[in-house]
Amino acid sequence: MPIQLPPRETLTEPLYLSLASAIEKAILTGRIARGERLPTHRAVAAQLGLSIHTVSKAFDRLRQQNLIGAQVGRGTFVVDPEAGSDPPYAVRPPEDGLLDLAISRPLFDPRHDRLMRQALRDRAALADSSVFLSSRPNLGQTAHRQAGSTWLEWCGVPATPDRVAVTNGAAHGLALALSAATRPGDVVLADRITHHTIVSLCAYFGLRLIPVDGDSDGMLPRSLAAACAQEGARAVVTLPTLSGPVPRIMPEDRRRALAEVLRRHDLTVIENDAHAPLALDPPLPFAALMPDRVIHLSTFTKAVMPGLRTGYLVAPLKLRPAILARMIALSWSATPLLADIAAAWVEDGTASALANWQRGALAGRHAVLAEAFAGCDWVGHPSALHAWLTLPGGWRCADFVAEARLLDIDVAPGPNFLANPSDRVDAVRISTGGVPDDPAFRSAANLLAELAKMPR
CATH class of the missing domain: 3.40.640.10 (Type I PLP-dependent aspartate aminotransferase-like (Major domain))
Structure with a gap:
């Protein structure tokens, strides 16, 4: 199927930046698939009524972002934008190695980093000055x-x-x-x-x-x-x-x-x-x-x-x-x-696409928790950013939180969420998005489950 290029009338000055941004968004949202071959510079220029120089500058920009690559004798292809990249905004573990499952935050991957960087470049090049100068x-x-x-x-x-x-x-x-x-x-x-x-x-x-x-x-x-x-x-x-x-x-x-x-x-x-x-x-x-x-x-x-x-x-x-x-x-x-x-x-459509991606990613984390917490008293949801674990009899919340920290895992104490501070709840909230790395999250979930099941 031919690649759908942005209509010429949607492009704004500078044209090469607008074209590169449109193709980047199509790649990151899946409208142009990884591994798909792009039209030649000349074909794109002819279809959109642009100069070959403008198209070349747009492709150079995409190549610098590791979104496309040329293969000798075959043409230009969309590359895997995640290959060889570390998670952006990575919540780097502190020096003591603590895994933060206390704060409720969404998951992210390299597409989030690229989209935000491109959005900032777009604002600098294209946005109305009121975005910067007016409150x-x-x-x-x-x-x-x-x-x-x-x-x-x-x-x-x-x-x-x-x-x-x-x-x-x-x-x-x-x-x-x-x-x-x-x-x-x-x-x-x-x-x-x-x-x-x-x-x-x-x-x-x-x-x-x-x-x-x-x-x-x-x-x-x-x-x-x-x-x-x-x-x-x-x-x-x-x-x-x-x-x-x-x-x-x-x-x-x-x-x-x-x-x-x-x-x-x-x-x-x-x-x-x-x-x-x-x-x-x-x-x-x-x-x-x-x-x-x-x-x-x-x-x-x-x-x-x-x-x-x-x-x-x-x-x-x-x-x-x-x-x-x-x-x-x-x-x-x-x-x-x-x-x-x-x-x-x-x-x-970027916002809805990222929300849909988040929903799918969280479902995988929920499955990990369901396996780890089998037999425990817990509440989760495939689309939730966190789960609620009620501790077995014998556990006090403060003790469980302290023991989890000895395992280099931070969880949110249940009493933090009480409308009436005189109530008592021995439970913890566990973030499903706090750790970007899937193996680290699985390990943390298993350790917390083992800890909860220990006799007191």
Whole structure:
């Protein structure tokens, strides 16, 4: 099948850079396969109406990036972009060799490094100067909010650009949402085991964080109703799709039942759906079920690339003035440069392609954990960035964490995620993406499983 070259009208000055970038993206996203033969310089020039010199410069750039190579007498072929490369952004083990399975981060490989480097080169050569010189509008440039609307629609969230604010990731969005929806002294409801950032922010903002009991599907509607009636809550924070320490996807019927309770008690819902792009066909988000009272948070950090700290906040229009005021007070605006990269990747399909790749890579890590933790009390999901291991009787969490460190493995202590610090939980969260190397991850998983099964 002939290789599909970019249409001439999509190329911008400088033409060689734009052509090289388009071919690179086609290679990295699989539209041009490894080992495939490229047309000759003359054929490309004739098809696109370019000079041979321009095409040669584009091919030279791709060759310098080790994406294509010439074979004498045969032509130019796409090479394996991963051959002989170390993982980019490699989380190099500290000098003591500690493997970090405590922080929840996505996996990455050389394509992430190349895509980001190319995106930065593209910004330098092609981006509007406002990306570098302006920090307004405070809620994000129009093109960036339009891209946010497109990305959110891909995630199942209906959001017109005027309801979108660009953020520096989900943690930034959560700070904006909590400060806009509450006042010091207000009650905020959350899962009994929740995200540690929620615990920290409620403490910083002087909010009373009250846990709500749940089961394997999430918060129980009757427990939520009781908490609303007894505590006089102002807001509830939900983690419905893989974002909580215990990775689960809340079924749609549970979401609808909770939505009815929340409507009756007139609560603002803060939906942290940072991990939702990793889920395959997830249920409708709360933002789709009750858009008039939900602040929805999304980010690229968990599903696309660890360092792309850009996200989107969707809020009812009535909360827009409060969100704007908090944005100005907390950060003035999100970083336009990263927002521009995110917008470009949304528009050309790179963001969704990387999220799909991440989902497949995580499934392999989940299979490793399923084998290692057979017979253990653990919760995982093929699309999750972490798993939750409940320790057998006799183990205290602090002791297990200390013993794991003696094996050069760091895990996240379960008590860090408690909405009520007086509760007790002997469990740990284990990151599936914290170690880039597959054999090292398998070894760490087996060591943790052996440790958990040791009699105490």
